[in-house]
Amino acid sequence: MRPQSHAFKANARAALGDANLQQAMNNLKTGFVARRAAVVALLPEWENLRDAAIAIKKHTLTHLDFYLEAFERQVVAQGGHVHWCRDAAEANATVLKICRALGAKTVTKGKSMIGEEMAVNDYLAANGVTPVETDLGEYILQIRNEPPSHIIAPAIHLVKEQVAESFRQTHTELDPARPLDDARQMCDEARGILRKSFLAADVGITGANFLIAETGSSIIVTNEGNGDLTQSLPRAHIVLASLEKVVPTLEDASTILRLLARSATGQEFSAYTTISTGPRRAADIDGPGEYHVVLLDNGRSALLGSEFEDMLRCIRCAACLNHCPVYAAIGGHSYGWVYPGPMGAVLTPSLIGISEAGNLPNASTFCGRCEEVCPMKIPLPRMMRHWREREYERHLSPARARWGLAVWAFLVTHPALYRPLAEIAARALGFFGGSRGRFRTLPFAGGWTDGRDMPAPQGRSFHALWAERQRGRA
Amino acid sequence: MSDGRSQTLAAIRRSLKRGEIAGAAAAPLEARLKDHRRNLIPARATSLDHLGQVALFVKMAEGVQASVARVSTAADVPGEIAQYLAALNLPAKAVLAPDPSLDDIPWQDRPLLDLHKGRAEDGDGAGITACFAGIAETGTLMLLSGPESPTRNNFLPDTHIVILRDKQILAAYEDGWDALRAKNTGMPRTVNFITGPSRTADIEQRIELGAHGPRRLHIVLIDDGK
Numbered sequence: 286m287r288p289q290s291h292a293f294k295a296n297a298r299a300a301l302g303d304a305n306l307q308q309a310m311n312n313l314k315t316g317f318v319a320r321r322a323a324v325v326a327l328l329p330e331w332e333n334l335r336d337a338a339i340a341i342k343k344h345t346l347t348h349l350d351f352y353l354e355a356f357e358r359q360v361v362a363q364g365g366h367v368h369w370c371r372d373a374a375e376a377n378a379t380v381l382k383i384c385r386a387l388g389a390k391t392v393t394k395g396k397s398m399i400g401e402e403m404a405v406n407d408y409l410a411a412n413g414v415t416p417v418e419t420d421l422g423e424y425i426l427q428i429r430n431e432p433p434s435h436i437i438a439p440a441i442h443l444v445k446e447q448v449a450e451s452f453r454q455t456h457t458e459l460d461p462a463r464p465l466d467d468a469r470q471m472c473d474e475a476r477g478i479l480r481k482s483f484l485a486a487d488v489g490i491t492g493a494n495f496l497i498a499e500t501g502s503s504i505i506v507t508n509e510g511n512g513d514l515t516q517s518l519p520r521a522h523i524v525l526a527s528l529e530k531v532v533p534t535l536e537d538a539s540t541i542l543r544l545l546a547r548s549a550t551g552q553e554f555s556a557y558t559t560i561s562t563g564p565r566r567a568a569d570i571d572g573p574g575e576y577h578v579v580l581l582d583n584g585r586s587a588l589l590g591s592e593f594e595d596m597l598r599c600i601r602c603a604a605c606l607n608h609c610p611v612y613a614a615i616g617g618h619s620y621g622w623v624y625p626g627p628m629g630a631v632l633t634p635s636l637i638g639i640s641e642a643g644n645l646p647n648a649s650t651f652c653g654r655c656e657e658v659c660p661m662k663i664p665l666p667r668m669m670r671h672w673r674e675r676e677y678e679r680h681l682s683p684a685r686a687r688w689g690l691a692v693w694a695f696l697v698t699h700p701a702l703y704r705p706l707a708e709i710a711a712r713a714l715g716f717f718g719g720s721r722g723r724f725r726t727l728p729f730a731g732g733w734t735d736g737r738d739m740p741a742p743q744g745r746s747f748h749a750l751w752a753e754r755q756r757g758r759a
Numbered sequence: 760m761s762d763g764r765s766q767t768l769a770a771i772r773r774s775l776k777r778g779e780i781a782g783a784a785a786a787p788l789e790a791r792l793k794d795h796r797r798n799l800i801p802a803r804a805t806s807l808d809h810l811g812q813v814a815l816f817v818k819m820a821e822g823v824q825a826s827v828a829r830v831s832t833a834a835d836v837p838g839e840i841a842q843y844l845a846a847l848n849l850p851a852k853a854v855l856a857p858d859p860s861l862d863d864i865p866w867q868d869r870p871l872l873d874l875h876k877g878r879a880e881d882g883d884g885a886g887i888t889a890c891f892a893g894i895a896e897t898g899t900l901m902l903l904s905g906p907e908s909p910t911r912n913n914f915l916p917d918t919h920i921v922i923l924r925d926k927q928i929l930a931a932y933e934d935g936w937d938a939l940r941a942k943n944t945g946m947p948r949t950v951n952f953i954t955g956p957s958r959t960a961d962i963e964q965r966i967e968l969g970a971h972g973p974r975r976l977h978i979v980l981i982d983d984g985k
Contacts (some may be wrong), residue, residue, distance in 0.1 A: 309963065316964035330801045337798045350771045351780045351788050363946070369764035421970055422961035438961060445962050468962040472970060479971065484881055499792045500946045510914050510957040510972020517910045517949065528767070533791055539932040540798040550960070553819070554897040557972065558952035565948050570878050571909040572948045582767045589774035 286404050286432050288637050289621035293644035296619035306616050309444050317438075317607040320551025321658070328547070335660055338544055341537045342598040342661060345529075346589060352498040352531045353580070359501025363563030365576035376581045377408040380490070380523055383577055384414045387521055389487035395505060395512035396420040397492030398436055398601060399525040399581055401623040402636070405490070416490075417482045419511035421475055428455045434617030434625065437549050437603045442616045445471065479511070489515035489573065493526035494545065494600070496578070499534040502562040503578060506545060506555045513559055521575035522561065528585050529597040535560075541600060544660035548602040584636045592671050596631050598661040603628075605655035605665060611648050620645060627655035631668045639672060643681050646672035704748055711742040718742075795940070797933050804895040804930035812895040816928050817980070819898025823955030824968060825976040832983050837869035839979055840920055844872075844885065847975075849918060853885035854878075858907040860889045861922060878909040879916055886916035886973075892935045893928040893978075897954055900978070901935045904949035913951055919973040921953075925982045 289296065300306055325331050345352055357367040370376040376399075384392060392409060394400065394416050406416040406427070418427040422440035426433055429451050433439030440448070449465040452474055465471055491512050493503040503524045505512045516522040532538050546555040565572030588594055606612045606626030617625035622642065624632050630645040646669035655665045676682050677690070696703045718724060718741020726734050733739065772778060780788065804812055817827045828839050844851050852873040855861065866874055879886050888908060892901040900921055904910045913919060929935055932952070939950070957972030968974055 312964040316960070328801055328803070330799060333799050334801070341798065347775070348780060348788055349775070350768050351785065353771075354768070355788075355792060369767045371763050371766060371770075375763055419971065420961070421959045425961070438964070440961055441964070443962075448962055468965045468967050471962055472959060472967045476969070476971060480881065483971075499795075502946060508957065509959045509970035511970065513910065513914050513951070514971055517914070528771070533788075534795060535936045536795055536797050536933055539936070542932070543801070552954075553823075554899055554952070554954045556823070556953065556955050556958055558899075558954075560946075560950040560952075562946040562948060562950075566905070568906040569904065569909070569948060570906055571911045572904060580767075582770065586767060586770035586774055589771060590776060591774070 290642040300615040355498040373403040393486040395491035483514040489519040496531040522573040548604040608654040816895040854883040856888040879912040885918040902951040
């Protein structure tokens with residue numbers, strides 16, 4: 286997908302005026318946020334589990350090359366293949382080659398954010414292989430020709446009437462008079478249609494939540510069961526995974542799994558956690574005949590050892606999206622690329638560059654909820670600040686903001702000048718604020734006052750109060 | 760694509776500012792892979808005795824919309840399944856996984872329960888499988904793929920009926936891994952951890968059961984201490 290992150294401000298403005306989007310995003314709080322809080326409260330060991338999981342990830346990242354090679358040895362020993370790909374183009378070419386070798390016509394696909402990074406669907410379709418998304422949310426988006434707006438609930442920006450309309454337009458073989466009023470009917474319709482795709486597919490592609498070095502396994506976590514039908518019915522199973530997905534052992538994965546579903550959907554455990562190891566065994570009566578892992582770097586190796594290394598601990602639970610006031614207001618599409626919300630604000634500039642994605646780390650109030658709920662305690666606000674610094678250093682931020690900051694920096698480092706000026710400014714604002722005590726508009730602050738009033742300063746300044754207090758003590 | 764391999768590994772080492780880990784430096788990492796060291800495990804299940812773990816398993820499984828029927832002997836299983844299907848107005852018909860661990864169940868006692876052994880195909884309404892373990896911590900079933908336990912039987916039928924024995928209930932996922940390692944047969948192609956029936960909340964965050972996998976998960980728990 287071609288990045289649209291540079292257009293973030295326009296995207297966000299449009300999103301704020303989109304009634305369907307605003308209605309759909311209202312479901313966030315009662316859904317994910319409340320459910321997560323409820324299950325976390327049921328687990329007294331929660332904080333210690335987070336620390337244990339962080340230790341596992343840190344250890345693995347410090348020895349990433351070792352564990353990836355160990356993983357590869359086990360995959361090969363089980364009869365599978367590992368394809369090391371530096372970028373999306375290599376990964377796409379690899380997937381196509383596997384499909385062509387099998388003469389594949391259709392491919393079923395489980396949800397994969399790496400697949401989104403690669404834009405593998407477009408690539409396969411352009412090369413004569415038909416991809417079918419099977420996660421209900423992803424399927425809805427595929428027929429609407431839209432990218433996901435959330436990393437675990439990709440169609441969260443839609444209301445059911447929009448889904449019904451897309452189903453009527455696409456499933457023209459069905460009775461046009463059929464009722465499609467509730468989610469149940471739409472689930473059943475998609476189930477029937479996709480069941481045929483599962484049975485017909487030549488190749489199944491899934492993502493991976495973990496790769497296990499000890500056993501050469503990949504793990505997917507789903508609720509629908511689509512990932513399982515995707516990988517067990519066709520002739521080949523292709524796993525799309527990025528480097529940082531590897532952990533040493535099944536025990537390590539088990540620890541992080543205890544955090545994943547709880548942080549993501551607020552479930553104690555997802556309906557299906559599936560550990561896949563190699564192709565079907567000689568005596569097996571089902572399962573894929575081939576097992577391929579497409580191991581993608583795509584800029585991650587460069588994050589190791591940098592101030593953004595902690596981002597590689599991310600397990601894509603989306604808790605930071607669900608708890609972000611900015612994400613909740615504007616939805617995921619505004620962010621303009623694959624990863625939205627706080628994790629996207631940090632990861633997107635790392636992967637596609639700060640000049641394209643500079644708006645993203647700026648779109649934060651630094652309220653800190655993202656870091657608070659992140660099971661891996663990734664310091665997202667701190668890393669967004671790193672990006673803002675880099676943007677400033679590279680003169681990518683707008684001139685007015687740079688000048689404003691320069692003037693501000695000069696004033697605050699010269700207290701003899703700052704105090705009287707601040708005093709005057711505060712009094713003037715207090716005076717002009719008048720009896721209402723607030724401003725509807727302010728020069729240079731339209732972006733702020735368009736959405737809310739600016740309260741007028743009242744009483745004396747902090748400095749004056751502080752000085753008085755010190756005098757009182759002495 | 761050996762080029763991609765060597766360049767990726769070189770890029771990782773460059774970022775980490777060191778060379779390949781080999782010899783003595785690799786020994787503790789090799790050991791970490793072989794030791795199967797456990798990390799912190801919640802006390803929720805491990806602090807209970809076996810009876811408590813069985814009760815917890817049932818409670819957790821029911822909490823995720825699985826149904827659990829407790830029977831006292833293997834002989835009660837066919838009747839329980841026939842009743843379960845009848846109560847839901849479903850045909851008395853199922854595909855039975857060709858699993859020898861189900862051979863002690865006297866299926867012939869219920870001739871009206873129409874069973875055929877093999878792998879599930881599209882259109883099989885109900886499937887009966889065994890399982891490897893039940894994990895009390897979250898009411899999770901652990902199933903292994905194999906010639907006698909095809910994975911597709913866990914996903915294609917609308918109704919998945921699982922036979923679980925009291926003794927198979929373990930406290931934590933880690934106990935499942937240890938039990939699998941103790942079998943000494945290596946990793947199967949697929950290990951399925953199943954916690955309740957298939958579900959989705961992709962339309963307006965409303966939870967609907969039966970997205971692509973089974974609409975119903977029914978666990979028949981044989982409490983015979985065997």
